[in-house]
Amino acid sequence: MKIRRSFLLTASLVAALCVSTASPAAASAGTVTSTVVTPPAVVSGSSLATAFNDGAGGSYQVYSSGQTRNLIRVLSTGVVDTAFNAGAAVPIGIPASLANSGTIRLNATTHAGTGKWWTVASDQMPSSSSGAGITITSGNVQGVVSVTKNIDSATVISKCAEHVSGASTFQTPSLLPRRNGGVWLLVTCGTSLEVNFAQVLSPLTEAGEFDTASRTVSTRAAHGSTASCNLLSTLVADPTSKAPAPEVWMIRPEHNYQESSQCVTGTFGQNASARITGVAGAYVALASLAVSPDGTVTRTQLATSPALQPGGMRIDPGGRPVALAAEITDRTKIKAFRIKADGSLDTSVGTNGFRDLDAGALPAGATALNTSITGIVTTADRTYFAIALSDGEVSGYASNSTTLRVHGFRMGLASMTDGWATGFGTNGIGSRVTTTLPENWFALGRVVATGSTVNAQGEPQNLTLSQTSTSLNIWGAIAGATGGGEGGTGLGGFTRDTGGAPSAGNNGSATGRIDTKVYTRLPSTVQLNTAFTVLSPTQATTQTLTSNTGNTCAVSGSHVVAIATGRCNVTVTRKRDKKVLRTLRTTVNKEISTLGSEVTASNPITFSIASARLSSAARTQIAEIATSAANAKAIVVVGHAAALTESRFNFAISRKRADAVRRALRRANVAAPVTATARGTSQQISRKKTEAAQAQNRRVVVYLIP
Structure with missing residues (x-):
């Protein structure tokens, strides 16, 4: 036969x-x-x-x-x-x-x-x-x-x-x-x-x-x-x-x-x-x-x-x-x-x-x-x-x-x-x-x-x-x-060939390139959406990080995270007496680099006007982020606001939004340390004064550090 x-x-x-x-x-x-x-x-x-x-x-x-x-x-x-x-x-x-x-x-x-x-x-x-x-x-x-x-x-x-x-x-x-x-x-x-x-x-x-x-x-x-x-x-x-x-x-x-x-x-x-x-x-x-x-x-x-x-x-x-x-x-x-x-x-x-x-x-x-x-x-x-x-x-x-x-x-x-x-x-x-x-x-x-x-x-x-x-x-x-x-979302980190994030939404994945080096000095230029470890485990018990350019780089635990292009300036301070031990400087750009761990940014979690309340869609999105964060070493949550009211209120509401997401991640039993920070209206997606445009700015973005 x-x-x-x-x-x-x-x-x-x-x-x-x-x-x-x-x-x-x-x-x-x-x-x-x-x-x-x-x-x-x-x-x-x-x-x-x-x-x-x-x-x-x-x-x-x-x-x-x-x-x-x-x-x-x-x-x-x-x-x-x-x-x-x-x-x-x-x-x-x-x-x-x-x-x-x-x-x-x-x-x-x-x-x-x-x-x-x-x-x-x-x-x-x-x-x-x-x-x-x-x-x-x-x-x-x-x-x-x-x-x-x-x-x-x-x-x-x-x-x-x-x-x-x-x-x-x-x-x-x-x-x-x-x-x-x-x-x-x-x-x-x-x-x-x-x-x-x-x-x-x-x-x-x-x-x-x-x-x-x-x-x-x-x-x-x-x-x-x-x-x-x-x-x-x-x-x-x-x-x-x-x-x-x-x-x-x-x-x-x-x-x-x-x-x-x-x-x-x-x-x-x-x-x-x-x-x-x-x-x-x-x-x-x-x-x-x-x-x-x-x-x-x-x-x-x-x-x-x-x-x-x-x-x-x-x-x-x-x-x-x-x-x-x-x-x-x-x-x-x-x-x-x-x-x-x-x-x-x-x-x-x-x-x-x-x-x-x-x-x-x-x-x-x-x-x-x-x-x-x-x-x-x-x-x-x-x-x-x-x-x-x-x-x-x-x-x-x-x-x-x-x-x-x-x-x-x-x-x-x-x-x-x-x-x-x-x-x-x-x-x-x-x-x-x-x-x-x-x-x-x-x-x-x-x-x-x-x-x-x-x-x-x-x-x-x-x-x-x-x-x-x-x-x-x-x-x-x-x-x-x-x-x-064998394939899968986040494998090897997102590359230019895939157009960045998934075409139907990216809720994060801490599976990209991992750089285990502890940097005493940052490279002169670093790639956007990368993180650098600047404190060893021993140093982290006695020292702390402060970002002096929060619009460009954030800090979480032992890490410096490049979240926007521009100049980045971070100080290392001794916890005991607040003495500045060193200052780290770099420039963040969009050029591809092999240095630093690749950080995954979530799709924006959006909010209603003048509100920090999480919608059902936002809660679902946060649950997906929590699942993706199983192997993350640290998480940075960045809150933003629209520019339709006075700046003092905008900064406060962006802080409340970041805190709401941070608490939700904690309730989801995320093991990694979560740092929340506020940016007010300093990083606008759109500067048009229409409601449709400003709705894009009422957001929180979550960064996973592998």
């Missing part, structure tokens, strides 16, 4: 790897270094199956031995976390019917803010009669398991049947984090491999139960008036849970072609796409779908020509989805695009919102190419996305053939601003690694490359399996990389 599909490195099949127990030395940008992974002693005799981000610079790693799966945590230093489950591996739940034999598929995700992990294990393709079902396991960063939940096939298929009439089977279950706890369970389900298939997204609670307060969502939802069918979609959720609504983004290829009155879908889309594009009058269009926390779906059409197949999606540091698609008729022709908060294309980059990326000729011997975004890399002025390019000797594999086949993997780096990164590999594409495996491994969907992501140093990486071992492949980082990861 021939199964006509290519092995596709999609987000639903791979998980993020941060570090290995044996990280190879750094290589030049785009050059790959491969190291065979040696299992640590706690899982000796096992083989590394997959790994995923722990949200703190390290990784959770799953090792397999026969039909068992065991989880360990590896710290960012590359050593096993002995505090995780008291140094022992955590057994991962699998369906009981797979305890002795069968193919185990495993997928995982992490809530980056808490480090809580989730896994889902299943059979290759469970049916309503097999009873194998799925097993959900969840635990925390200490290795304490809180959920082991078995869900039988009939229950999962009943969720499918809400959207696919006659659904009898499902496959490739995966997980996406939910913003308020729990996960989304994503399964592909239907009645056959090529027709009447859909992806169904079901909300699960923290207890692993189906959440009856939210609806299940199908990738068939909210179709346009002319495209009644769709191929497989690519989905993403912000792992930091900090992006503004929606909760899940989808990119869906839509079409109008049916066979025997049923939509042609195709389990992996590519073959169905080729069939559709060969039919006169048939077409494939792209649409974005925004899924709200309660399951409401909003659709926006993106493009109708040329026909494109999505290839993965990630959230950029500004909280916006960046996606990849390949032309169906020539998959070496790749297009990248970015979605705005309203679901439409960001046409400020590329051509009509699409950035053309030509992957060039296939490597010698390769006949097929698949591409997917696997992570994000940031520099001072660019956001790059890592692109996995996987190729094979044939485009479809026979499930009964043991013929050895070569499969290759490369990593590329590109940005929406420039296209392929010229400083990475050859024309933006790094060197190639290969693995040789029996043909039926590919045909049966056995994972031959996983852990595809970007590590905290900005290095793209993945794991490749051979018949005897697992190798960690790391491609050297591009020059000037300031951070990396």
Whole structure:
């Protein structure tokens, strides 16, 4: 039997790897270094199956031995976390019917803010009669398991049947984090491999139960008036849970072609796409779908020509989805695009919102190419996305053939601003690694490359399996990389490439560049929205800071924060006798610098005329800021006023507004020290004397210092 599909490195099949127990030395940008992974002693005799981000610079790693799966945590230093489950591996739940034999598929995700992990294990393709079902396991960063939940096939298929009439089977279950706890369970389900298939997204609670307060969502939802069918979609959720609504983004290829009155879908889309594009009058269009926390779906059409197949999606540091698609008729022709908060294309980059990326000729011997975004890399002025390019000797594999086949993997780096990164590999594409495996491994969907992501140093990486071992492949980082990861709001700090704050509002994230130096003198010039530590912990017990230029720089604890352009003057005073010990001077400007910690400024919290009362919207915004401030070292709250009354009142009301926000942050149990300061009317957004203009000035801005 021939199964006509290519092995596709999609987000639903791979998980993020941060570090290995044996990280190879750094290589030049785009050059790959491969190291065979040696299992640590706690899982000796096992083989590394997959790994995923722990949200703190390290990784959770799953090792397999026969039909068992065991989880360990590896710290960012590359050593096993002995505090995780008291140094022992955590057994991962699998369906009981797979305890002795069968193919185990495993997928995982992490809530980056808490480090809580989730896994889902299943059979290759469970049916309503097999009873194998799925097993959900969840635990925390200490290795304490809180959920082991078995869900039988009939229950999962009943969720499918809400959207696919006659659904009898499902496959490739995966997980996406939910913003308020729990996960989304994503399964592909239907009645056959090529027709009447859909992806169904079901909300699960923290207890692993189906959440009856939210609806299940199908990738068939909210179709346009002319495209009644769709191929497989690519989905993403912000792992930091900090992006503004929606909760899940989808990119869906839509079409109008049916066979025997049923939509042609195709389990992996590519073959169905080729069939559709060969039919006169048939077409494939792209649409974005925004899924709200309660399951409401909003659709926006993106493009109708040329026909494109999505290839993965990630959230950029500004909280916006960046996606990849390949032309169906020539998959070496790749297009990248970015979605705005309203679901439409960001046409400020590329051509009509699409950035053309030509992957060039296939490597010698390769006949097929698949591409997917696997992570994000940031520099001072660019956001790059890592692109996995996987190729094979044939485009479809026979499930009964043991013929050895070569499969290759490369990593590329590109940005929406420039296209392929010229400083990475050859024309933006790094060197190639290969693995040789029996043909039926590919045909049966056995994972031959996983852990595809970007590590905290900005290095793209993945794991490749051979018949005897697992190798960690790391491609050297591009020059000037300031951070990396699987994507998410605030990753690596906001850069000029993302337009600064997220397009739908930024309520802060203390995850940007961190400068740990204690400065005895400030640099002659510093970048706007940066912070500098000027007191050591010992000095902070006997000394205090005072800003003499409050309109330009504020102080909080041991830190000086640049909040506006201009001259900055700060004195260091001895607490005991108020003696001035030194004066720190600098100039704040907007030029990009590598010095200082990047400070995140919230969207303005606005107020009514002559009022310091917090509205319900303001309270919601402050709650989001409090969540984002979990890792902040200090917080500065700056109050402002409109210029429609006398200056004495304006300064007083700006102080009251800052104090109101400071108290609300305290009530939200923010651990970092919070300093409130008032600016009156000295920093006006608008100087027009109309009410509409002055309403912008009645505000408080919160600065998070990482």
